[in-house]
Amino acid sequence: MVGLSLGEKHFIQGGIAHDLRCDGRKRLAYRPILVETGVIPQANGSARVRIGATDVIASIKAELGKPSLLQPDKGKASIYIDCSSTAEPAFEGRGGDELAAELSIALQDCLLGGKSGAGAGIDLSSLIVVEGKICWDLYIDGLVVSSDGNLLDALAAAIKAALCNTGIPRVQVAAGASNDEQPEVDVSDEEFLQFDTSGVPVIVTLTKIGRHYIVDATSEEESQMSSAVSISVNRQGHICGIAKRGGVGLDPSIILDMISVSKHVSEELINKLDSEIASAEAEEES
Numbered sequence: 001m002v003g004l005s006l007g008e009k010h011f012i013q014g015g016i017a018h019d020l021r022c023d024g025r026k027r028l029a030y031r032p033i034l035v036e037t038g039v040i041p042q043a044n045g046s047a048r049v050r051i052g053a054t055d056v057i058a059s060i061k062a063e064l065g066k067p068s069l070l071q072p073d074k075g076k077a078s079i080y081i082d083c084s085s086t087a088e089p090a091f092e093g094r095g096g097d098e099l100a101a102e103l104s105i106a107l108q109d110c111l112l113g114g115k116s117g118a119g120a121g122i123d124l125s126s127l128i129v130v131e132g133k134i135c136w137d138l139y140i141d142g143l144v145v146s147s148d149g150n151l152l153d154a155l156a157a158a159i160k161a162a163l164c165n166t167g168i169p170r171v172q173v174a175a176g177a178s179n180d181e182q183p184e185v186d187v188s189d190e191e192f193l194q195f196d197t198s199g200v201p202v203i204v205t206l207t208k209i210g211r212h213y214i215v216d217a218t219s220e221e222e223s224q225m226s227s228a229v230s231i232s233v234n235r236q237g238h239i240c241g242i243a244k245r246g247g248v249g250l251d252p253s254i255i256l257d258m259i260s261v262s263k264h265v266s267e268e269l270i271n272k273l274d275s276e277i278a279s280a281e282a283e284e285e286s
Helices: 006-017 094-112 151-164 252-285
Strands: 033-037 045-051 054-065 076-083 128-130 134-146 167-173 185-194 202-209 212-215 227-233 239-245
Touching: 006 202, 006 212, 033 151, 033 252, 045 151, 054 151, 054 167, 076 094, 094 134, 094 151, 094 202, 094 227, 094 239, 128 167, 134 151, 134 167, 151 202, 151 227, 151 252, 202 252, 212 252, 227 252
Parallel strands: 076 134
Antiparallel strands: 033 045, 045 054, 054 134, 128 134, 167 185, 202 212, 202 227, 227 239
16 A cells, blocks of 8 residues: 555646646556566466566466367466565565455456456467367466556556467377367477467556546556556457446446547557567567
8 A cells, every 4th residue: 555645645636637647647648668578488478568667477378178068169268466575565465365366357357258258358269279179278377576556457468468479389189089089189399379469458447536537557646546447458449348446436428438548548558569569579589
């Protein structure tokens, strides 16, 4: 929890009201975004994203598994977040565990469509090897290294970058197995298929402070929020998921306006991430 004096609170709120935040940004501007890829060699894909002083890492591990009976034509993916106890004093003890669970659920809802999988931003059908029998299971792990607000957006960006960096081993399925038998497979150690990230969304969190809302809130700004709405938007401008924090309710007209703003902001964010990811991949290859 950020402790602020009354004067500091008024300064933050007054600046946002006049579209001039404490660090000089406008309400809908992000802090500098930096991306590194391939930071964990043992993973199938990984990335580190820094947004201002917020620093997070995401890694992807792919393992062969069996599709669920309810979705035999789709692979599986799960998201687990951990908050380093050194990232912020509030993360020590159960505080970090509670936030990690909250972030995991929000990312699951926004990127994977929740338990139903409806509207998932990650195409799970591309993970099928043999329908109903063999699929790839993606284990997506995130680590909060340093926290200065906007963790959900940063983690989603890191996951998107890590998926861009992910290579899925090519699988050859042996012919001749009957419908009742589990097919034999040969997993290549040398050939990898690039994971399709064209539909993977970004998350834009709009934090309401006073009568206005901002993007990429710092920890100090988040301490003054009445509520926050996180909206995942893909490259086509489609909404993949919505999550809300804070106890204050929002009028439906405000939520609709937030969705409209998030679509506009997401275009700039996706273009920025694309550029940073391409630069990071080029640097990794060199």
